[in-house]
Amino acid sequence: xxxxxxxxxxxxxxxxxxxxxxxxxxxxxxxxxxxxxxxxxxxxxxxxxxxxxxxxxxxxxxxxxxxxxxxxxxxxxxxxxxxxxxxxxxxxxxxxxxxxxxxxxxxxxxxxxxxxxxxxxxxxxxxxxxxxxxxxxxxxxxxxxxxxxxxxxxxxxxxxxxxxxxxxxxxxxxxxxxxxxxxxxxxxxxxxxxxxxxxxxxxxxxxxxxxxxxxxxxxxxxxxxxxxxxxxxxxxxxxxxxxxxxxxxxxxxxxxxxxxxxxxxxxxxxxxxxxxxxxxxxxxxxxxxxxxxxxxxxxxxxxxxxxxxxxxxxxxxxxxxxxxxxxxxxxxxxxxxxxxxxxxxxxxxxxxxxxxxxxxxxxxxxxxxxxxxxxxxxxxxxxxx
Numbered sequence: 001x002x003x004x005x006x007x008x009x010x011x012x013x014x015x016x017x018x019x020x021x022x023x024x025x026x027x028x029x030x031x032x033x034x035x036x037x038x039x040x041x042x043x044x045x046x047x048x049x050x051x052x053x054x055x056x057x058x059x060x061x062x063x064x065x066x067x068x069x070x071x072x073x074x075x076x077x078x079x080x081x082x083x084x085x086x087x088x089x090x091x092x093x094x095x096x097x098x099x100x101x102x103x104x105x106x107x108x109x110x111x112x113x114x115x116x117x118x119x120x121x122x123x124x125x126x127x128x129x130x131x132x133x134x135x136x137x138x139x140x141x142x143x144x145x146x147x148x149x150x151x152x153x154x155x156x157x158x159x160x161x162x163x164x165x166x167x168x169x170x171x172x173x174x175x176x177x178x179x180x181x182x183x184x185x186x187x188x189x190x191x192x193x194x195x196x197x198x199x200x201x202x203x204x205x206x207x208x209x210x211x212x213x214x215x216x217x218x219x220x221x222x223x224x225x226x227x228x229x230x231x232x233x234x235x236x237x238x239x240x241x242x243x244x245x246x247x248x249x250x251x252x253x254x255x256x257x258x259x260x261x262x263x264x265x266x267x268x269x270x271x272x273x274x275x276x277x278x279x280x281x282x283x284x285x286x287x288x289x290x291x292x293x294x295x296x297x298x299x300x301x302x303x304x305x306x307x308x309x310x311x312x313x314x315x316x317x318x319x320x321x322x323x324x325x326x327x328x329x330x331x332x333x334x335x336x337x338x339x340x341x342x343x344x345x346x347x348x349x350x351x352x353x354x355x356x357x358x359x360x361x362x363x364x365x366x367x368x369x370x371x372x373x374x375x376x377x378x379x380x381x382x383x384x385x
Contacts (some may be wrong), residue, residue, distance in 0.1 A: 002383035005134040013128025014100070015089040018123055019048055023082040037075060039063040039084040049078035051371040056097055057085040058104060061120040065109035070375065071121075072104035086126055097129075101141040102146055103131055106377040112335040132381055143381050149376055157369050164362040171308040172305070178344055183334040192329035194298065196289040199329045201260065202249030202279035210242035217243040218268075218277030220251065225259045225283055230268045238278060249278050249285065254295050258302065260323040265311040267302040269295055284328045293333075294341040300348050301333050 024046065029036065032047030039059035054076040062084050063071045074097055081087050090097050112125040134142075192199060205219065208213070212219070216237040223234025243250070251257065251270045259266040261282045270277070279285055288295050301307065310331070315321040335341070379385045 001025040002134065005132050005383060007130050008133050009127060010088070010131055010262050013091055013095045013131060013133065014056070015091065016084075016123065016127065017055070017087040017089060021081040021083055021085070021087055022050060023084075026142055034078050034080055035075070036082045037079060039071075041073065043082070044243060045344050048080065051075075051079050051087070052078045053089070054097060055079075056088040056090060056104075057081065058126065059121065060061070060084050060086050060123075060126070061118060063121070065113055065119075065121060067108045068370075070105050071109065072101045074098070074101055081144060086121070086123065094133060094136060096139040096143060098143045098147075099281070100131065102143065102377065103381060104129070106374075106381060108315055134383065142385055145385055146376065146380055150373065153369050153373055157366060160362050160365045160369070164359060164366075167355055167358040167362065169352055172303075174351055175300060175303060175348060176305045178348065179301050179306055179334070184338075186334035186336040188332055188334055189292075190329060191286050191298075191331045191333065194288055194333070194335070195286055195329075197287040198248075199284060199286050199325060200248055201281050201284050201325060203246060203281050205238050205242040205246060205278075208242070208245060210238060210245070212236045213239055216240065216305060218274060220257070220277055220279045220283060222259050222262060222280070222282035225257050225266045225268050227263075227266055230257075230271055235277075241276060243276075246278050249280075251277050251279055251285050252287070254288075254290070255303075256288060256295060256299055258284045258286065258323075258328060260284045260325075260328065262321060264321045264323050265302070265308050267299055269299055270300060284323070284325060286328070293335050294338070295347055296345045296349070297335075297341040298333060300345065302331070307331065307333075 024036065026044075029044060030047045034046050034049045035042045036044045036046045037057060039062040041092040054074060056072060056074055059065070059071040060083070063069070065071050075081075088100070090100050107129070109121065109129065112129055112210060113119050113121050113126060133139075202220075204332075209233065216239050219236045219238045221234045221236065224231050238246075253270060253272040253274065253276075257268050257279065259282060285296055288298055311323060311327075314327055315323050336344075376385065
């Protein structure tokens with residue numbers, strides 16, 4: 001760091017206005033046009049204000065404080081702030097608001113956070129946060145460069161995210177096209193009619209006194225059924241004894257898994273390379289009679305907007321969507337002959353590979369842009385920009 005830069009604690013370079021903030025319970029808020037701020041941003045709008053100036057807020061609790069989490073942000077004009085955000089007025093003869101905000105968001109503030117159950121950046125710790133202080137003109141010069149660089153990076157990021165979404169939409173569009181044309185000539189069957197075994201769901205083994213173990217039989221939770229296929233990160237493990245007790249919810253290679261709570265309708269197949277496992281009560285298991293239908297063909301059809309829209313129109317529960325096993329069993333699919341199924345599965349598999357490759361490339365670009373931001377900030381606060 002450059003010699004004429006100083007390191008000062010936050011409490012010495014800002015006026016802390018926490019004593020002026022005031023929470024308003026939701027039932028007592030009178031709607032208006034004044035922003036009502038909490039730890040992470042605007043919560044609602046109220047009719048009165050506590051502050052009428054530019055200030056910097058820093059999350060006290062209910063925020064994230066690791067580097068890049070954007071726990072600090074600038075507010076201006078008439079505002080109301082509750083007690084979950086520290087209110088800071090930089091001493092502007094030595095400190096620029098934007099310099100402070102950039103620095104706090106770049107820093108990893110977790111070492112200043114206390115509390116395990118309810119993490120909190122209390123005021124005492126907040127005041128000790130170290131901030132580099134170059135001469136004020138240098139702060140403004142560097143902030144101008146950061147603004148310019150980040151505007152370009154944010155525009156690039158928006159373009160990449162747009163392209164990423166286009167790639168996803170392309171696959172879904174092709175999927176929908178496959179299952180919206182000429183299906184009238186295919187055999188219409190329910191999932192129950194296609195199944196070689198009872199369509200069922202699982203349970204949580206701890207309910208029966210069986211704890212999870214470090215190694216054992218794979219136990220699948222709803223996280224395993226993602227929008228992109230099977231996700232092994234959601235797996236936990238149960239004992240052989242628990243597995244034996246939960247025979248009804250055993251899953252085998254090639255079984256179709258459908259999420260029936262929360263994000264309903266997500267669907268995947270149980271990987272062929274995995275041993276038998278069990279599912280919890282948030283997943284329905286469908287075991288297809290393979291001489292009648294190709295498993296991948298059925299999975300793709302359930303992913304199509306026709307069935308997904310159907311599920312969204314019939315689920316139970318307002319706050320927490322739920323599909324019943326009856327609704328899963330009655331789900332109608334259209335089945336052409338084996339040759340046609342194979343042809344369409346090959347087509348969709350090929351398109352899916354291309355889509356995954358596109359997504360991987362775009363995600364790599366997003367990661368590179370995020371790393372570029374970090375690199376620029378590191379140089380900025382070492383005086384190397």
